Amino acid sequence: MNWKRSILAILTILSMYSVFFALSHSLGEPQVQAQLELYQTNLILNASSWNPQQENISNISQNLIGQNPLSVAQFSYEKALNLTSDSLNKLAENEGSIVTETPRQQLKQNIAKNQEVIEDLNLKLAIITAEENNLNLANTYLSKISDQNLINTLNSIWIKREDIDSNAEKIINNRLEGWFQLKTLERLYDVENNQVKLENILDEQQILAQKAITTLFAxxxxxxxxxxxxxxxxxxxxxxxxxxxxxxxxxxxxxxxxxxxxxxxxxxxxxxxxxxxxxxxxxxxxxxxxxxxxxxxxxxxxxxxxxxxxxxxxxxxxxxxxxxxxxxxxxxxxxxxxxxxxxxxxxxxxxxxxxxxxxxxxxxxxxxxxxxxxxxxxxxxxxxxxxxxxxxxxxxxxxxxxxxxxxxxxxxxxxxxxxxxxxxxxxxxxxxxxxxxxxxxxxxxxxxxxxxxxxxxxxxxxxxxxxxxxxxxxxxxxxxxxxxxxxxx
Structure with missing residues (x-):
C-alpha cells in the first residue's frame, strides 16, 4: 500500500466513524414530520370552526378537515406526547453517564426543553378533550401542568364553569394561541354571559378558519x-x-x-x-x-x-x-x-x-x-x-x-x-x-x-x-x- 492509499484509508476511517456516529445519533432524534403533523393538526382545528353558507363550499371544507377533527387532533397530540416522553426518559438515562461539563449542560438544556414541550402538549390535550366533553380525561391532563393558576383558570372555565378568576382572560391570552386560545375565550365569555365579546370571538374564529381552509387547500x-x-x-x-x-x-x-x-x-x-x-x-x-x-x-x-x-x-x-x-x-x-x-x-x-x-x-x-x-x-x-x-x-x-x-x-x-x-x-x-x-x-x-x-x-x-x-x-x-x-x- 503506497502513501496515498494509506492517507485515504485513514481519512476513510475518520469519515465513516463520523457518518456512523451521526446516523446513530439520529436514531434517538424525533423527525420533523412529527412537528409537521402538529402544525397540520392545528390548521385542521382552526378550519373546523368555519361555517360557510354555501353547501358546496361546506362539502369541500369537510373533505379537507375530515369527519371528526377533534379525534384526529387528540390522536396527533397524544402521539407527540408519547414520543417526547420517550425522548425525555432516554435523556434522563444518559444524564448519569456524562462526565464533562459542556455535554452535561447541553443535556440539561435538552431535558428542560422536553419538559416544556410535554407541559404544552398536556395543556393542549386538556383543551381538546374538554371540547370533546371528556372532562375526566381533561382533568387528568390538567393535573400534569405545573402552573397552578393556569390549572385553576382552565378548570373553572372548562370543567366547573364557575368561580372564574378576574384575570382569566389575561392568563388565557398569555399562555394560549390559535384555536386553543379562541375556544377557551369562547367558553369563558359563554360562562360569563358576555355576548358582545362572545360574538367578537366567534367572528375572529371565522376569519382564522377561512385562512386555515385556504392554507389546507394550498x-x-x-x-x-x-x-x-x-x-x-x-x-x-x-x-x-x-x-x-x-x-x-x-x-x-x-x-x-x-x-x-x-x-x-x-x-x-x-x-x-x-x-x-x-x-x-x-x-x-x-x-x-x-x-x-x-x-x-x-x-x-x-x-x-x-x-x-x-x-x-x-x-x-x-x-x-x-x-x-x-x-x-x-x-x-x-x-x-x-x-x-x-x-x-x-x-x-x-x-x-x-x-x-x-x-x-x-x-x-x-x-x-x-x-x-x-x-x-x-x-x-x-x-x-x-x-x-x-x-x-x-x-x-x-x-x-x-x-x-x-x-x-x-x-x-x-x-x-x-x-x-x-x-x-x-x-x-x-x-x-x-x-x-x-x-x-x-x-x-x-x-x-x-x-x-x-x-x-x-x-x-x-x-x-x-x-x-x-x-x-x-x-x-x-x-x-x-x-x-x-x-x-
Missing amino acids: LSLIPVFGGVIGFGILVFLLTQLLLKKQDSILAINYNKTWESPWNWETIWQVFIVGFFFLSQVLLPIIFGVSGFNPAVLDIKGKALYVLCSYFLMAGGGLLVLYLSLKPFFPLPEDWFKLSNKNWYWWGIGGYLVAIPLVFLVSIINQLIWQGRGGSNPLLLLALESQDKFALIIFFVTASIAAPIFEEIMFRGFLLPSLTRYFPVWGSIVLSAVIFAVAHLSLAETIPLAILGIILGIVYTRSRSLLASITVHSLWNSGTLFSLFLLGSS
Missing part, C-alpha cells in the same frame, strides 16, 4: 394534483414498457454505460475526501477551533451560516473532483453533459412521478421508525422561519445550490463511474443508497433512496444533468413551499 395542491398526474404518468410509462419493450420511453439508454478511464480508487478518493471527510470532519473541526457557535445566531444569521457552510463544502468538493479528474482530461463524451433533447420533460415528469412514489414509501417509513430517526435540521429552520430574507437564503441553499452540487457529484460523477463495475440499474441503486446515507438521517434513508433512484433513472435516460437538477430542485422547492405555508399558519 398544501393539498402539490401532493394531490401532482400525485394524481404523477401516478398517471407512471402507469403510462410502465404500460408502454410492457407493450413496446425496447421501443418504450423507459428503455431509452437503459443499458448504455459511460466510458470511465479511472478506477475505483479515484471514485473512493472523490467521495471520501471531497464529500464525507470535508463535510463531516474538516469543516466541523475548522468551525470548532474558531470558536464560532451558530446556535447563538438569530434566524437570519443561521440562514447565512447554512448557506456559507454549504458553499464551502460544495466548493471544496468540486475542487477535489476537478483535481482528481484532471489527469484524465479531456474526458470522454457524455461526461457531465448538461442538456440534451427533451431534458425539461424528463425533469418535470420525473418530479411528478416522484410525488406518489416517495409519498407511499414515506407512509411505510413512518410505520417503521414511529416518529424517530431524525431529519434534516434545515427543514426545522425553514418551518420556524417566517423572515423573508431567511426564506430566500434557504431557497438558494436547498433549491439551487444543493441540486447543482449533489447532482454533479452523485449523478454526474458517481453513477456513471459505477457503470464500469456494475450494470446501469445496479449503479442507479447503489448511487441512490449512498445519496440517501449522505443525508445522515436514518428516517429519511428509504424515501431519499427512492428519490435517488428516480433521479438516476432520469439522468441515465435523458443523459442530461439539467434534467436531474430540475427534479431535485422542484422537489426541494415543493418541500420549502409546504414548510412556509405550515409555518405561517
Whole structure:
C-alpha cells in the first residue's frame, strides 16, 4: 500500500466513524414530520370552526378537515406526547453517564426543553378533550401542568364553569394561541354571559378558519394534483414498457454505460475526501477551533451560516473532483453533459412521478421508525422561519445550490463511474443508497433512496444533468413551499 492509499484509508476511517456516529445519533432524534403533523393538526382545528353558507363550499371544507377533527387532533397530540416522553426518559438515562461539563449542560438544556414541550402538549390535550366533553380525561391532563393558576383558570372555565378568576382572560391570552386560545375565550365569555365579546370571538374564529381552509387547500395542491398526474404518468410509462419493450420511453439508454478511464480508487478518493471527510470532519473541526457557535445566531444569521457552510463544502468538493479528474482530461463524451433533447420533460415528469412514489414509501417509513430517526435540521429552520430574507437564503441553499452540487457529484460523477463495475440499474441503486446515507438521517434513508433512484433513472435516460437538477430542485422547492405555508399558519 503506497502513501496515498494509506492517507485515504485513514481519512476513510475518520469519515465513516463520523457518518456512523451521526446516523446513530439520529436514531434517538424525533423527525420533523412529527412537528409537521402538529402544525397540520392545528390548521385542521382552526378550519373546523368555519361555517360557510354555501353547501358546496361546506362539502369541500369537510373533505379537507375530515369527519371528526377533534379525534384526529387528540390522536396527533397524544402521539407527540408519547414520543417526547420517550425522548425525555432516554435523556434522563444518559444524564448519569456524562462526565464533562459542556455535554452535561447541553443535556440539561435538552431535558428542560422536553419538559416544556410535554407541559404544552398536556395543556393542549386538556383543551381538546374538554371540547370533546371528556372532562375526566381533561382533568387528568390538567393535573400534569405545573402552573397552578393556569390549572385553576382552565378548570373553572372548562370543567366547573364557575368561580372564574378576574384575570382569566389575561392568563388565557398569555399562555394560549390559535384555536386553543379562541375556544377557551369562547367558553369563558359563554360562562360569563358576555355576548358582545362572545360574538367578537366567534367572528375572529371565522376569519382564522377561512385562512386555515385556504392554507389546507394550498398544501393539498402539490401532493394531490401532482400525485394524481404523477401516478398517471407512471402507469403510462410502465404500460408502454410492457407493450413496446425496447421501443418504450423507459428503455431509452437503459443499458448504455459511460466510458470511465479511472478506477475505483479515484471514485473512493472523490467521495471520501471531497464529500464525507470535508463535510463531516474538516469543516466541523475548522468551525470548532474558531470558536464560532451558530446556535447563538438569530434566524437570519443561521440562514447565512447554512448557506456559507454549504458553499464551502460544495466548493471544496468540486475542487477535489476537478483535481482528481484532471489527469484524465479531456474526458470522454457524455461526461457531465448538461442538456440534451427533451431534458425539461424528463425533469418535470420525473418530479411528478416522484410525488406518489416517495409519498407511499414515506407512509411505510413512518410505520417503521414511529416518529424517530431524525431529519434534516434545515427543514426545522425553514418551518420556524417566517423572515423573508431567511426564506430566500434557504431557497438558494436547498433549491439551487444543493441540486447543482449533489447532482454533479452523485449523478454526474458517481453513477456513471459505477457503470464500469456494475450494470446501469445496479449503479442507479447503489448511487441512490449512498445519496440517501449522505443525508445522515436514518428516517429519511428509504424515501431519499427512492428519490435517488428516480433521479438516476432520469439522468441515465435523458443523459442530461439539467434534467436531474430540475427534479431535485422542484422537489426541494415543493418541500420549502409546504414548510412556509405550515409555518405561517
